[in-house]
Amino acid sequence: MRFFLLVLPAALSIAACNPTPGPYATGPYNGPAPGTRTTYNYESVEYGRIVAMQPVTMRRTSDGDQIVGAVTGGLVGAVIGHQLGSGKGKDVMTGVGAIAGTIVGSNIASQGGTYTSYAWTVRLDNGGSITVIQMSNQFRVGDRVSVVRSGNQVYLR
Numbered sequence: 001m002r003f004f005l006l007v008l009p010a011a012l013s014i015a016a017c018n019p020t021p022g023p024y025a026t027g028p029y030n031g032p033a034p035g036t037r038t039t040y041n042y043e044s045v046e047y048g049r050i051v052a053m054q055p056v057t058m059r060r061t062s063d064g065d066q067i068v069g070a071v072t073g074g075l076v077g078a079v080i081g082h083q084l085g086s087g088k089g090k091d092v093m094t095g096v097g098a099i100a101g102t103i104v105g106s107n108i109a110s111q112g113g114t115y116t117s118y119a120w121t122v123r124l125d126n127g128g129s130i131t132v133i134q135m136s137n138q139f140r141v142g143d144r145v146s147v148v149r150s151g152n153q154v155y156l157r
Contacts, residue, residue, distance in 0.1 A: 043148060043149065043150045044148075044149045045146050045147070045148050045149075046124050046125070046126070046146070046147045046149075047124070047125050047144070047145070047146055047147070048122040048123050048124040048125055048129075048130075048144075048145060048147060049122065049123055049142065049143070049144050049145070050120055050121070050122055050139055050140070050141050050142060050143050050145055050156075051121050051122065051123045051129070051141065052120075052121040052141060053118055053119070053120055053121070053139070053140075053141055054118070054119045054121075055116055055117070055118055055119075056116070056117050056118065056119050056133060057114055057115075057116060057117075058114065058115050058116070058117045058133070059114050066106050066109050068109060069105040069106050069107075069108055069109025070102045070103075070105050070106040070109070071102075071105070072105050073101035073102050073103070073104050073105015073106065073108070074098045074099075074101045074102035074105065075098075075101070076101050076105070077097035077098050077099070077100050077101020077102065077104070077105075078094050078095075078097050078098035078101065079097070080097050080101070081093040081094045081095070081096055081097020081098065081100075081101075082094040082097065084097075115135070116135075117133050117134065117135045118133070118134060118135070118136070118137055119131050119132075119133050120132050120133075120134060120139060120145075120156055122145060122147055122156070124147065130147060130154070132147065132154050132155065132156055134155055134156055136156070139156060145157065
């Protein structure tokens with residue numbers, strides 16, 4: 001222990017001499033650190049006219065919601081099942097409640113993950129067509145729009 005108390009001040013003194021600048025340091029170079037890559041989003045824009053619109057029901061694909069629902073449902077089911085029966089019957093009811101709660105909780109969590117979006121079909125000026133699924137319902141059939149492609153996303157403007 002005494003060795004540690006003797007070495008600690010020396011280690012802290014050496015660490016204080018670190019030449020790495022802090023977050024508020026100023027210097028002649030303000031660009032990215034050496035060795036880092038800078039990425040640029042390439043954006044392309046095409047123009048066209050909306051020829052069709054169809055509402056679609058989308059389902060969120062988060063497995064985390066189903067897991068949380070299953071665990072919560074299982075715990076609630078086990079607590080409720082534990083209130084029923086006596087002796088070995090109480091143990092059986094706890095298990096049955098946990099299983100039933102897991103199934104119900106998972107199903108409830110997956111049902112709550114839906115929302116309405118819109119499939120917009122656009123006839124492009126170059127003769128092609130594209131269907132874009134977007135939540136916004138600010139457009140109408142016949143509207144002139146921009147189809148923006150940015151990275152792996154496509155949206156209307």
